[in-house]
Amino acid sequence: MTAALALLIYAAALLTAGPRLLKRLDWVDRAPRLGLAMWQAATASALISLALGGLVLVVPAIRDAGGLTHVLDACVTAMRDHYSGVSQPVGAVAGLLSSAGLVLWAGGHVIASLARAWWSKRAHLGALALVARPLPEKGIVVVEHAAPVAYCIPGRRSRIVLTTGTLDRLDGAQLSAVLEHEKAHLRGRHDIVRNVAVALARAFPRIRLFRDARLEIARLIELIADDSAVRRHDRAVVAAALVSVAAGPVPAAALGAGSTALLTRVRRLLNPARPLSRAARGINAMGIALLLALPLGLAANPAIVAIFERHCPVG
Incomplete structure (x- = not known):
């Protein structure tokens, strides 16, 4: 299973099952700040997973280090092999376009929403004056x-x-x-x-x-x-x-x-x-951290495996 597929499966699971699981949390009203962070982490984790799912398809298209040593060339080759699984350069182009489109689409809506709110606040403050x-x-x-x-x-x-x-x-x-x-x-x-x-x-x-x-x-x-x-x-x-x-x-x-x-x-x-008890707060805080770290871990896993192989000088 490639890193891209793992990220997409994780994102799909979070987008479909996430709302039901989050709404079953019976502690949210007892610790609303933590609950707010949990919902924010879930939405961020889904978006990060989808964006990284496209970006990891670009890694196999990276060329060898050229002017660098043969050792580094071997390291790059090993890393490309661990990220491979989709034909190139089609996979790289599709991955890059999908990730860029997702970021631009979501980011554009956020910027537009903040801009609308700014203009509305400005107009209201003018009326209040x-x-x-x-x-x-x-x-x-x-x-x-x-x-x-x-x-x-x-x-x-x-x-x-x-x-x-x-x-x-x-x-x-x-x-x-x-x-x-x-x-x-x-x-x-x-x-x-x-x-x-x-x-x-x-x-x-x-x-x-x-x-x-x-x-x-x-x-x-x-x-x-x-x-x-x-x-x-x-x-x-x-x-x-x-x-x-x-x-x-x-x-x-x-x-x-x-x-x-x-x-x-x-x-x-x-x-x-x-x-909510201190222990329960700590456990749920770890869950929030896991939501944010898991997409990064899935994306980086093939690179970590390649680094610890004998091809890479740091392994």
Whole structure:
């Protein structure tokens, strides 16, 4: 079995079985940062595997070292043999084109998504400059509107936006909890995390892994922000604050406190599960590392075998 075939089989297995396996993980809500990393690692691992699957087809087309010593020529020849299995140069051209196409397609969607978000944020900030009034705390503005709404606009000119309805509806502790929730989004740059997931789901709309990752990542970043608010405020206060601002509309470029999976989040706040143990965190962190390392290991395995043969001077 060639390295390219192994990578493609691994990617296919991850793309088909990955969503079901990830959704069965019962610890994700107890450690949302780790869960977020797991979903990100799974999508990255699938893309890396597909890209490397094309690139390893190029290795057999590498020519001998020419001006280098015969020892190195033999090493290159051995490495080409271990990566062989597809006729050349057809395999090399097909592999290079497929890898480049995948990277350009996915990368183009990510760049376009980030660009759209940047323009949307810029336009919204321009509108806020005309209608909003600043609060004494830097970076927080208030808009005249009866509905209770709270959201943040991330970026270099980040803003937390509240409506007068929010100020009227929430008491001091609840308002502070909402602000801490939004500040967590700003600190974590959750807008970038969300936009990348949205871009990959748009790039590969028929692939369930990317569709599910978009939804789960949007939910998990809200859980992360909820946990940040809970570290400073009572759980009941945070839950009540989220419910109060849940009905208000949130701009597409913004992250709102009550905008995603509200019922599940309120239940989680009021009935907290036991935190994940240190050992369980370590095991799952190793799983994340394995997801990222496995494609690289599959791609490099023939080269490692060649290096340790007597043809290569380092073996």
